[in-house]
Amino acid sequence: MQGMSTADFLHPEDQLSVRTAFSALAQGQAEATVQHRSRHKLGHYVWVETSLRSIQDGAESQAAVLGVSRDIQERKALEAETLVARDLAREQAQRALLAEDISGVGYWRVDLATNDLFLSPKMYEIYGVGSDQPLTANDLLAQLHPDERAEEQARIARRLKTGEPEFDAVFRIIRRDGVVRHLRGSSIIEMEADGARRAVLGTVIDITDIFEARQAVADSEARYRRLAEQATDMIARLSIEGRFEFVTPSSQHILGYAPEVLIGQRPLDLIHPDDQKSVAAAYRALLHQGVEAPTPQVRYRGLHADGGWIWLEGRPRVVFDPETGAPLGYQDVVRDISVSVAAEEAAEQARAAAEASANAKTDFLANMSHELRTPLTSVLGFSRLIQEQPELSSNTRRFVDRVMNAGAALLATVNDILDFSKLEAGQIEVKRQPASPLAVLTQSIELFSVQAEEKGLAMRLDLAEGLPETVLLDVDRLRQVLLNLVGNAVKFTEAGEVRIEASYQDEALHFAVSDTGAGIAPELQAKLFQRFSQIDASATRSHGGTGLGLAICKGLIAAMGGEIGLTSQVGHGARFHFSIPAPRAAAIVLPDAAKTAQALPVGLRVLVADDNPANLDVVGAALRGLGVEVTTAGDGQSALEIASGAPFDAILLDLRMPGLDGSATASVIRHGGGANAEIPILAFSADVTSPLDTALFDGLIAKPIDPAALLIALSAAFELEADLGQS
The missing domain is CATH 3.40.50.2300 (Response regulator)
Known part of the structure; x- marks a missing residue:
């Protein structure tokens, strides 16, 4: 080792930390400790811990550094294992939190010795409490729904006593925000080795959404069950062979049979023999038409439990397998239509009676027309023949004239009654043909000229420019209207004049008949066009008439597609005006x-x-x-x-x-x-x-x-x- 420096023994990654320790000593620090890896004589590195101390000389300057190293390889290995274990625990805790969040399950534990409560984060979320707020077991018990609190507390006490676990208990809580939640929980008792109860731990999950969904399904089923039980229509499911598989309770109300009595029976056996063929044909047609077949309405008579026949209406359809398309059976909605059928039959009888009445009225009118007009033919015919005799004396001619006038008045009255009856029955037919409006006006005025002259009334005819020579119109109906209006004007005017105006505009004839009579009050004018209506009942006696003339005029003009009206002031006479469509036509030659x-x-x-x-x-x-x-x-x-x-x-x-x-x-x-x-x-x-x-x-x-x-x-x-x- 001679000739080698300290750095030669240090792991490259630890050299900096060792130099830092030496620098601290050089700056006056007395001691320093550093952990580092030193090269073993076998060539590998081992962990050592070196304690350094500064040695001073007499002048208080650093003379040397004393270092003592000891092997800490085992300690470092233990620290590494501890670090790995800590990281693994942290990862497992994170996974547990993630699993808790995904599953929605909260975890809790109560230490029975200290009553300490541990809650997982999900528990705080379920109970609606912030995780920074301390909670006790009593706090959780206080959030139990009041209707279930006593029962839950009794169950907890029972479990603590017996030590038995509990699974899938369902209960309600009221969160601090007032929201009611439905929870499901399970819990077990944690035991000591000697059998003593150490803690209670468990899980909780919020099942409010599931509960509400199930409740909605249950409510829906209950509603449909009530509908099926209370519905007046009977809903039935039939097999493909045509037998009842399901029938709603309304069968009791409609047919008098309980549903269980009908199950397995053939509906065809309860149908009137005369209707069985048509009903069977309707069902076969549905089967052949397929899924898109429209739902028909099938009427037939059904056998009631009391033995009588009632009218039913069914709306059958075929039920097909959604995957294979094969027919599985029939579904039918059947209702009792006896009342509506009876109403239809009554309406048909009423219609037939009305037609019979109308026919009888028509026959009566025809008979009346024949019986009344036949003698008038003789009266007027013979009077006319007598009137034509040249040798009559003046008195005789005056008498004949009176007979003619009386006959004409009687004929007018008969015509009024018969024509109004036909108007009411809708039997008036308008026959338009080419005719001269001037000729009709002239003839109508001439008929009253003598009567007007006798009363000293002037008769005036005002024709507007552009009046066509020939138009299409019903001459007889127009003449009848003019005779009524002109006749009334002459009848009810004592002095002055009667004026008849005619004009043509927009393919229509416009007429007006004015007089200088007493006039008509506004509140009485509408009555004139009503049947059997006159301004003064005494007018019938003083002037004669049926009170139908103006009502007939209104009906005839309406039948010709026109309109009639009146303007009048008391003391200033009256003006009746009307118009009728009358297209222009080719000129005609009147017969002579x-x-x-x-x-x-x-x-x-x-x-x-x-x-x-x-x-x-x-x-x-x-x-x-x-x-x-x-x-x-x-x-x-x-x-x-x-x-x-x-x-x-x-x-x-x-x-x-x-x-x-x-x-x-x-x-x-x-x-x-x-x-x-x-x-x-x-x-x-x-x-x-x-x-x-x-x-x-x-x-x-x-x-x-x-x-x-x-x-x-x-x-x-x-x-x-x-x-x-x-x-």
Whole structure:
């Protein structure tokens, strides 16, 4: 070792620490100790601890350094093992904390001798307490839910007494923030070697989320169970073979059978025999249509437990295996629809009754029309014939005029009643044809000119520029409205004038009828358009009328697609105004009665059939005056017998005759193949709104019979026959 320095023996990594120790001595430090590695004689390094001391000379200067070294290899090895163990423990503790955090499990321990409490960090989190706050076992017990505290404390005491472990105990705590949490814990008793109880240790996990989820599932199941038990609909699951596998308790309410009674039975056995085929077909169709099949509504009658049949409605669907797509069975929702079916049947019966009532009303109106207008035909017809006699005295002519006026008033009243009834029944048909609005206005005014002249009233017609010569309109309906309005104006005006205005705008006719009468108060104006309504009930006696005129006007104008209104002030008269659609049409030539009569074939032979002799006389007198040869029959059978033995140029048949009516008589003539099968056949009818069988008849003549209308109808029939013959 001679010739070697101290550094030659030191481990390179320890040389600095040794030099530092020597420097400290040189600076006046008396002693220094340093641990370092020295080279062993065998060549390896060993740990030694060297104590250095400074040796002073007399002048208090450092003379030498004395060093004493001892082997500390074993101590260093032990320190290394301890360090490794400490690092391992620290790592294990970190892993335990990580596992505790991941698993959510908290750990606790109570020393029974000292009552010291150890809590893992997770325990503080579960109990909602900061880890810097000291806790005792009593603090934890105090956080137990009040409803469970006594039971938990008794259980803890029992365990301490018996020493038995406890697993998966569920309890509640109230955290310091007031939140209730559900916990599950397990604990064991730690024992001494001599059997004494040293400590209690255990684990706790917060299961609030699990508890709430399970509670939600339980609540949901309970809700659905209550729904199934309380639902009025019956939910059923059927096997693919068609037997009940599951039925809700509502089967008791609907069918009277408890669910357990139905399980295993075939639903088809509880279905009415007449409905089994359709129900089975509906189920088969579902099976063949697959998963996308719409849910049908299947109605059928089901057998109740009391033996009666009730109406049911099912909504079946097929349940398929989600993986294989194979059908597993059926699910059906069935409800009792007996009440709704009964309501539908009642509604159908009511509809049928309403239709029967409407038909009866229609028949009644037709009969009334026939029975009322037939005698009026005689009254007006014969009065007109008498009026045409030139040798009448002035008194006789005055009497005839009064009869004519009375008959016309009676006819107007009858028409009002019948027309309003038809309006209410929706039986008014609007027939538009080319017509002159000026002609309709002129005719309506002329009918009241004499009456207005007798009262000293002026009748004025104001026509706006641009009024078309010809438009499409229902002449009869327009005339009826104008006659009502003009007639009322003349009737209720004692002095002054009645003014009729007409204009045309936007493909519509606009009319107004004004008077200088007493006027109508605002609160009474709306009543005028109501049925059987008049401003003063005494007006019925003083002026006559049914109180239906304006209501009919409103209904007719509405049927023609128009509107009607009124403006009036008391003491300043009234102004009724209305408008109706009327597209322009090509010009027409109005028929002339004289020319029409001249156009009839010479030597015309006509057969007239009517069960009313007066009507026969009226028609016969009108036609014979024109040189027509008339043969009459009192009923349909007589007309057939006459028509089978002689040819005629035309036949006129009353539609309503006893026995064989007009239509039946015409049918026999048309299809009998005789001499009269192809000639014109015209119908008499008091009900001109009913549809006419055009395969049997060539025209319709309204009652009461107007001679001019009769001639026009005959002429039209012969013109049609001539056109057909030429074609």
